[in-house]
Amino acid sequence: MQPSTLDVTAERPTIASVVRSARPALGLYVLFQLLAFGVLWLLSWKAGVSPGRFVGAFDGNWYLSVAEHGYDQAVTVGPDGMPAENSLVFFPLTPALTALLGLFGLPLLPAALTVSLLAGCAAAWGLFLLGRDLAGPRVGILMAVLWSIGPGSAALHLAYSESLLVALVAWTLVAVARRQWPLAGVLAILTGLTRASGSALVAGVCVAAIVAIVRRQDGWRPWLGGSLAPLGLLGYLGYVAIRTGRPDGWFWLQGGWEMHFDFGRFTWIQTLEGLTSNESSWITVTALFVVLAVALQIWAWCTRLPLPWQVYNTLTVVIALCSSNYFQSRARFLLPAFVLTVPLALLLAKLPNRALAILLTTGALVGAWYGAFLMAIVHLNP
Template sequence: MPAVGLYVLFQLLAFGVLWLMSWKADVSPGRFVGAFDANWFTAVATHGYDQVPTVLPNGAPGENSLVFFPLYPALTAVLTFVGLPALPAALTVSLLAGCAAAWGLFVLGRDLAGPRVGLLLAVLWSLGPGSTALHLAYSESLLVALVAWTLVAVSHRRWLLAGALTTFAGLTRASAGALVAAVGIAAIVAICRRQDGWRPWLGGLLAPLGLLGYLGYVALRTGRLDGWFWLQNAWQMHFDLGRFTWIQVREGLTANTSSWITVTAIIVLAAVALLLWTWCTRLPVAWHVYGALTVLIALCSSNYFQSRARFLLPAFVLTVPLALALAKLPTRVLAVLLPVGAAISAWYGSFLMAIAHLAP
């Protein structure tokens, strides 16, 4: 309950900062809550995937809702059946999923190093630089909830549950591929150790079904095996081995004037440093695999540099060594540090939307 309670408290704080920044910019905060990707998710929840894939005169694909994975809008649609409008339903899904994620992260940290670390792991994730997405109609909170409880299942060697949860994660975001790999490698380790009989075999085979199933569906709709990746080109998004990120980081650190690019560049470098720190920390192999691949996916995609903090949000493994270090501090010190960190993080996300007019 403390983990869930602090999660809700910091989300309220962040939304308050968004309201203040919106007031300063003379716009309504409601304009941002349902904007950007939220428009696409609520459209899918309301109308399904009713758009026909199109090709523009230059040969590029037109923007299409098939890029957005189905589980989050499906849960939103379920709530619309009981009378909620699409946007409030989507925000409800985000809130409940965020609470489930905080609970799962607490369990992970508690099992690793005690309740204090579990609480800090949940809190640090909830106030990360990309946490603005947690109180918007975005699917990050749902993905992290599924990832957290999947890793709990793996640690308890409940392979069928881990495989099933990974299937659902694969229907949430493409970055769930990192979790598929983590569960698969953990299952292979268990098989090599001759543990748990046939269960790791089945769990490992279940893990990729959601992701592969949806990519296959998009391939059928587009008539291309690479259909989902092709549709991403409508947003100039593709895997570029980190070239775009490196160019933006270099610009942010060498420009004559500071901007949101500079702040985002610092966040990217901090994420790389934290990843290196996790490699020096004794963690389960599935955690290492998941964390490394999530960072790789987040930093090696082109375009939308301002979204790097949000893309890194599912990489909560990066906060584990920080949680272990902060757990040694007195509670009164944490009572100051954590709210200050939450306020700074909320300012960053709110500035992007209300002042810079960029998607988080």
């Protein structure tokens, strides 16, 4: 049975040894991203379009706009009383890093893709450390790889924010496991400036801090870490509230995309249709991914894992499955829920390398095909 807490009492390895041990995870991450882009290129070629058309499209266009112009878009309301689509719903850290690289002469789209690539590598490294400290290096490598080839992994080679979000979450959980509370608080601030779903990580850090306080561990540090954690999220939501003149400004602006928290009603209806009556192949495949995610979440609950992991992942899955509209994006919304990979990693770690190579490559091709198919063939936001 796997331990419920990470071992932080062992002697810490040197930086060089940590980098060396993480190289397989990083190498496989880059390899499978290249494979996924190759699949995108093939399907784009079949559709008669360039894959370059997609890497900065969809949500990427909004991030690039913020990186170039800031939040200069006026808040407007349509005849139906609903707000128009507005860049304020896109959190600032990803476009800020993109603009920062742009100051060094890099065009914004390559800068955004560089941020995504480097953040993805940082995420793979952080996931490796989490898995290694939980159950050994093999599980760490598998956690990083399984996350990077998931159905929503197309976002990892686009100008999107998912890779940055997961990088910050993974390293925050590493800091929590090592009881580095001020660092965990600062990283949680940055997570809250990346996506609204960073609220799940904020909750995980606060719960861990409360447990440490109740147990009278680490003195004032968990108080500081828990107090810092929500500041990034609350700060940006406050900024949007001021810009819109409404305390619920960010949530109100989500109405421009017909997005709101509906307790899973939309996902439930779409999943039933995909599994029973809908003839659209992408809806059926997405429905299967939703069912798989729910099964993996139940499996994760039955696995002894650190409490912050369980809190973070449960809330991430709830947020992903309980929002209305954009059913095709459910796999991407679930991408930050990397704890879903842990039960699989623990199981697959028992297999020989040859079997793993076949299974992981097959999984990578399926995940790459799904994202590329949505973009190049169905012409939908992944």
